[in-house]
Amino acid sequence: MGKYKTTGIAARFGARYGSTLRKRWRRVMEEYKKPKVCPKCHTVGKVYRIKIGIWACRKCGAVFTGGAYTTVTPAGKMAAMKASMAG
Ligand SMILES: [Zn+2]
Structure with missing residues (x-):
């Protein structure tokens, strides 16, 4: 035990899903948690x-697509996890 120290916010998944998936998840979530910049009003x-x-901007109301989040190609399991955390 004690091998989860490098998994950071993905540690809550414990030993499930495999280390590669957890690392990918961690990267995605860290990116997701970063403040995003609105491409319209900045x-x-x-x-x-x-x-x-x-994505949408609360200030100017712009709606746009993209973000590092979507560049990841997740396994179906990952997609299910994301869906369950949406909103
Ligand atoms: Zn904006």
Whole structure:
């Protein structure tokens, strides 16, 4: 035991899903938690996710797609996890 210290916020998944998947999840979530910059009004921290791959800005109301989150190609298991955490 004690081997989870490098998994950070993914540690809650314990030994499930395999280390590669957990590391990928950790990277995704760390990216997801970073404040996003609105490409329209450039406000930082007002951008939120409507659904996977679609983001909106609370300040100017812009809706746009993209973000590092969507560049990851997840396993179906990962997609299910994301869906369960959406909203
Ligand atoms: Zn904006």
